[in-house]
Amino acid sequence: MAVWALGINHETAPLDLRGRFAFALDQIHPTLTGYRESIARRPEAALLSTCNRTELYGAGDQASVEPTLDWLASTGGVSAHVLRDHAYILREDQAARHAFRVASGLDSMVLGEPQILGQLKDAVRAAEAAGALGTTLHQMFQRSFAVAKQVRTSTDIGAHSISMTAAAVRLAGQLFENLKDIHVLFVGAGEMIELAATHFAAKAPKSIAIANRTLERGEKLANRFSADAIRLSDIPDRLHEYDAVISCTASSLPIIGLGAVERALKQRKHRPLFMVDLAVPRDIEPEVKDLNDVYLYTVDDLAKVVQTGKSNRQAAVAQAEAIIDAGVQSFMHWMEQRDPSQGVVPLIRQINAQTDAWRATEIQRARRLLAKGEPVEAVLEALSKGLTQKMLHGTLAELHTGDSATRAATAQTVSRLFLRDKS
Numbered sequence: 001m002a003v004w005a006l007g008i009n010h011e012t013a014p015l016d017l018r019g020r021f022a023f024a025l026d027q028i029h030p031t032l033t034g035y036r037e038s039i040a041r042r043p044e045a046a047l048l049s050t051c052n053r054t055e056l057y058g059a060g061d062q063a064s065v066e067p068t069l070d071w072l073a074s075t076g077g078v079s080a081h082v083l084r085d086h087a088y089i090l091r092e093d094q095a096a097r098h099a100f101r102v103a104s105g106l107d108s109m110v111l112g113e114p115q116i117l118g119q120l121k122d123a124v125r126a127a128e129a130a131g132a133l134g135t136t137l138h139q140m141f142q143r144s145f146a147v148a149k150q151v152r153t154s155t156d157i158g159a160h161s162i163s164m165t166a167a168a169v170r171l172a173g174q175l176f177e178n179l180k181d182i183h184v185l186f187v188g189a190g191e192m193i194e195l196a197a198t199h200f201a202a203k204a205p206k207s208i209a210i211a212n213r214t215l216e217r218g219e220k221l222a223n224r225f226s227a228d229a230i231r232l233s234d235i236p237d238r239l240h241e242y243d244a245v246i247s248c249t250a251s252s253l254p255i256i257g258l259g260a261v262e263r264a265l266k267q268r269k270h271r272p273l274f275m276v277d278l279a280v281p282r283d284i285e286p287e288v289k290d291l292n293d294v295y296l297y298t299v300d301d302l303a304k305v306v307q308t309g310k311s312n313r314q315a316a317v318a319q320a321e322a323i324i325d326a327g328v329q330s331f332m333h334w335m336e337q338r339d340p341s342q343g344v345v346p347l348i349r350q351i352n353a354q355t356d357a358w359r360a361t362e363i364q365r366a367r368r369l370l371a372k373g374e375p376v377e378a379v380l381e382a383l384s385k386g387l388t389q390k391m392l393h394g395t396l397a398e399l400h401t402g403d404s405a406t407r408a409a410t411a412q413t414v415s416r417l418f419l420r421d422k423s
Contacts, residue, residue: 001136001338002062005095006069006087007048007055010109013086015300019281020076021054023047024250028126031075036132038071039064044134046127046141048102050119051192051248051280051299052109057099059136065089096140096331100324103141103148105157109299110306111313112158115191117148136338140331147327154323155316165196165246167305168276168297169203172244175274175295179203187211187235187247187255189221192278196246201225209242211235213249236260240267248278256284258291265293276302358390 008018023031028047035056036042043060056068073083090098098107103120105112124141127133133141151157169179176182184205186193189212201208208227212218215231222229230238232255239245239260249255256275261284265273275296277284282298289296366383370376395418398410 001059001335003057003059003092003095003136003140003335004062004065005055005057005090005098006065006072007053008083008086008088009053009055009107010300010303012088015280015282015298016286017076017078017082017086018052018054020078021049021072022051022280023049023054025122025126028123029130032127032130032132035068035071039067043068044137045132046123046137048120048123050116051278053102055102057095057137057140059134059140062091065091092335093328093332096144097324097328099140100144100147100327103144104151104320104324105148106151106317106320106324109303110163111317113163114152114158115163117145121145136335139334143327143331147324150323150327151320155319157313157316157320163195163199164278164299164302164306165192165199167302168196168246168278169199170305171276171295171297171302172200172274173203175272176243179205181206182243183207183209183241184244184246185209185211185235185239185242186227187232187245187283188249188279189214189217190248190250192248193246194221196248196276196278197221197225197227200244200246205244209238236263239264242273243271244274244276245284246276246278247283249283251279251283252281254282254285256288258285258287261288261291261294265291268293355391358387362386362390 008021010018028049032045032047035047036045041061041064043058043064045059046057048055048057056072058064058068069083069087069089070080072087073080076083101107103117105114105116108116120141124133124138127137172182173179179200180203182205184200184207186197186200186208189210193210197208197210208222208225209230210218210222210225210227211230211232211234212221213232215229218231219229221227235256239256240263245256247255261273261275270293273294275284275288275294277296277298280299284296288294362383365386366379369379369382395414399407399414401407402410
């Protein structure tokens with residue numbers, strides 16, 4: 001049994017390529033099912049997809065890794081060569097270490113951010129629901145969650161970190177003289193938009209609006225911030241009303257197009273428009289960035305801002321890496337114990353097989369004696385003596401074999417194994 005991780009992230013692949021491999025949570029079940037059906041020996045599998053990464057974790061035959069890359073490339077509509085140029089393939093302890101670092105927030109764009117742990121847990125639950133999560137990946141992820149908790153509670157890895165949404169507020173503050181004078185539109189109603197709305201609401205903007213495909217869900221979030229709720233279809237006609245637009249939906253196509261923004265700028269008489277696209281794939285057409293008076297930022301554009309203070313947490317990073325190393329060693333030891341070609345597992349199996357054979361022989365003998373009418377007590381006595389004699393025969397023979405030093409060493413081992421309760 002081997003474990004591996006195949007993926008792309010914000011450090012290895014551009015935003016538009018990551019967008020090709022973005023999967024909503026409700027897509028994971030059918031995606032994993034299709035993947036496993038395409039592989040000859042169905043491996044254990046889990047799929048993690050966020051705005052910063054798409055990663056497929058597997059456990060099974062190492063030969064499944066290359067077909068996995070081909071399958072993923074086909075799913076994203078790119079050649080295997082293109083994907084290979086941007087992907088990373090990690091095996092065994094490196095795969096486990098990567099999973100532990102991801103869960104602990106060490107591989108995130110925002111160092112120490114806690115959101116990724118919840119996303120990873122969602123991915124594991126989705127894999128379990130799809131019947132794709134076996135013993136090995138289950139063990140690896142449960143250990144990664146435990147390590148992440150230890151990192152969070154034992155180090156300052158999350159101290160002073162700047163989230164994506166906080167970075168958006170900081171950038172808006174650099175553009176507008178006073179955030180209390182602006183009108184803000186949030187597109188979407190998911191967790192990221194909820195976080196963004198919380199950060200902006202703390203600055204008490206003049207107004208807030210929530211646009212969502214499902215008006216009911218948009219209204220529910222809007223009520224939390226005393227905001228207006230509008231439909232996505234209303235955005236083109238009302239875009240000019242807002243000074244800041246923050247978008248993050250699960251749409252596979254852009255929601256805000258170049259033409260809509262151009263019309264809004266004319267109505268705004270070219271007053272600046274601040275836009276943040278936190279979605280992968282993009283919610284806002286990339287050409288919008290080339291327009292005058294538009295300040296458009298994507299998740300990758302925010303990377304430089306969120307790195308602020310990272311150097312101040314290097315001591316915490318070192319502590320976290322030590323915790324992760326210990327967790328990886330423990331997991332790999334568990335893997336080795338389960339590998340029939342390593343460790344004491346073969347010996348344990350041989351011992352179990354031998355004792356089962358002895359037991360079967362003595363039970364068969366006891367049944368024959370009972371069939372002949374022998375007293376039950378006598379049969380039980382003979383059965384117990386037969387088992388103990390078979391179990392002790394080899395041990396007693398070894399005590400009489402070899403020179404004095406060998407016999408003394410054997411005696412110590414036998415005493416430790418059989419006389420543990422001796423006072």
